[in-house]
Amino acid sequence: MERNIQPIGVINACALLVAGVISAILARYAGAATGMVGVVFLALGFLVAAVSYFQMRLEERERLEKLEFDELKKSRSASALFTEDAETFTARRSREQFERFFLPIFTALLFLTQAGAAWWLSKTLPKAEPPKLNAATMALALYALFALILFLLGKYSSSLARLEGQRLLRPGAGYLMLGAFMSGLAATSEAATLCDFPKVDLYVAYGLGVVLAFTAVETLVGLVLEIYRPRVKGQAARLLYESRLIGLLGQPRGLITTAAQALDYQFGFKVSDTWIFKFLKEAVLLIILLQLGALFFSTTFVIIDPNEQGLLEHFGRQGGGRATLEPGFHFKWPWPIDKVYRHQTRQIRSFTVGEQPDSDAANERTVLWTKPHFKRGEGESSESPGMLVASRSQTTQTNKNEKPVPANILTVSIPFQYQITNLVDWAYQHSDPDQLLQKLANREVIRYLVNVDMDSIMSDNRLAAAEEIRRRVQERANEAKLGVNIVFAGLQDIHPPLGNKQTQVAASFEQVFSAKQQKQTNILHWQAYAARTIPAAQAKATNIISEAYNTALSKVTLAEGQSARFTNQMAAYQASPSVYTSRTYLETLAQSLAPANKYVLMATNTQDVLNLNLEENIRGDLLNRIVAPPEMNKAATNR
């Protein structure tokens, strides 16, 4: 009790300050996120330790003052010279003032600092870059050193605080222990970085940030509770700025003991005395070591999955005859002597040269030239410039004065598929083989298109062109030692550009196709006409001929008949010429005159002008059919 704890307080505060400053520099240098969060805790620890040191001094002064007063009182007990005035105990008064005013304000400030730091971390951590590899070794060493120093100091202070009831040492000790664990964690995450797990650092930093936020909440709650706490005289006030959470975290052993006590209480017998608990307590270190050993042992073999190949490196050198590991089980030297890098070689990989297919439009089942179907970045025009394609019709133009751009533009999207065939070349020759291959392919496509006629590539030459491009890319890839096999290059999506609003290029191409069709239609139409016309003419000709034959036949036959009849008539005529003529004449007249209207003019010697109405009786037919009475008939005949 009587031990002067002030020097320890000073040492604690100084240790926290020094560790804080150095790890701040280190964290910045090595880009360690965990280190950065550790610095926050160390800085808070320094503040707390400094305040508690100040409080120690005040308490010490008060104690001395009390001793002095007691001695005075003893020597001058009778005298009433010294009364227990308030002014007499200046040290006690200042301590009381300190506890009443300064501590709550400091605690509030502490809360603000904690909360502010937590907020700042939440802002900066997501932007943190992975730790730098070249500083990791040094950072690891220094953090480990801090961990050791802080741990020793913290252990000493916390033991002292526990054994001798030095409550003022407790907060500082807590922060020291915490600082030690933080540094340990920082060292671990640096080690993880060295083993190619740079993410660990960030995750640990996030975890610690959360702890910091909890601490801030705890401080706030403590502060609020302090206001409503019943003030009991003589009871030593709890140190407001001391965090129970940090105390717990700083002493994980205490955590176990507390847990054991809780178990004891729950089950009614001393669980902590059972053999298994004791064994676990003894063996915990051994178990951890065994775990680590198993972990280390697991690095002496590697299992390569069926779609993978592995690259074995012995001290970074390519592993002799076992450069590539095929799928299966393989022994190797443990880490870090042998390392295996896995690559998925059997997988078919693909990329697209030119326009990138739009994933949103992938569900659409029809792909039309006149409809945009490629991915557009923000701010990009509706159609990115396509690729230049030579044009036969234009290059033949030799007009020197007028300079048309002798090229066409096509929208091109060519998917390529490839497989890695030589992993050593693929992984060891190029930092980014995938990108290089894409650029090579891009170059070959451009090279091919500038030397090909647009119309031919868009029609019959398509398949041959795809094969040619595939071959050229393969050739180039071989030259560049990419170790790949180009499996496929597809020229399906190569078509005239959409154009812009005024110039609908793709649409005009479609018009050409329709014009072609129209032409064909036209030809077919007239071919059909021809097919119809000639047979019709032939039929008509046949008709004419057969008609002519008919006419001829009837003419000849008629003549024959007439001549035969004449022969007979001649015989009759020769028998009696006058009778025959009169008979045939009258016969004919009677026959012929029967239907005709007849007017017989009897008076031949008159000179009268005869006025005859020879107009045809319109209703003659009708009148003829009326059976007229005999008088009427006679009158008609007489008229």
Place this chain on the structure above:
Amino acid sequence: MKQNKITLVTSGVLLLIFLCMLFTFQVRQTEVAVVTTFGRYSRSVTEAGFQWRLPWPVQKVYWFDNRLQTFESKIDQLTTGDQISLVISVYLGWRVTNPKLFLESFNGDITKAEQTLEPIARNAKSVLGSYRFGDLVSTNQAELKFDQIEKEMFEAVQAQTKSNYGLTIESLGIKQLNLPDSITTIVFERMKKERETLVSIYQSEGDREGKNIKAKADAAANAIIARANADAETIIGEAEQKAAQFYAQFEKNPELAKFLLDLKAVKQSLKEHASLILGPQTPPFNLLNVATNNSSSSTR
């Protein structure tokens, strides 16, 4: 006691690892390294493998990737010899070949190296100025100088970077070759016009061929009909000739033949709607003449 042993072994192992970390380093197959002593260059490691070193801060190790890096230049606009604007970008394949020089020139920073490569690549692109557009884009294999242009650019870049940068350019290729927007529009316009010309060509071709076919068909049909008509005339002529042979019979009695023909003509002409005004002399109406004289009745 046992606990102590474990602690001792563990701390021994940890110490060993710690020392290894401080005094050794590895260079991977894909790397080259430079070791500096108190900031001064002391050696380069180009062979992969296990290496000794003095701990920090005495010696410092810098690792560089020695694989082929690809760098793509910015896209910029250039004009060809015949004043046609082009938008072009190239890619470079480069590799750290002299780690010491590379460390000195770029502080070992690949990004910095690529920033330095940018203007060099840009400069190389100006090779285009001495070529015509037709050298870049042409269906004529003999006229095309695409590969030659690329090669010249490559040589320009190589010459520039040969000695002072610690890196070697191993390849160069044209990554993008386009026309600027304004020209693109003109090309679009021209492509459209070309297509429209094609459309009219097809249309007129269709018309022409159609008409051809029609004319041919019509001619053929007419020929067939004409032929048939001619044949018909011949046939009828022949028939008339045959008929005439029969009509020769009439020559035997021309008087009768004429009479019969007259009769036939009369018969033909009186077939329909004829009105006849006949004199009383016309037989057989002369009979009427006798009758009227007898009955002395008058008729108008």
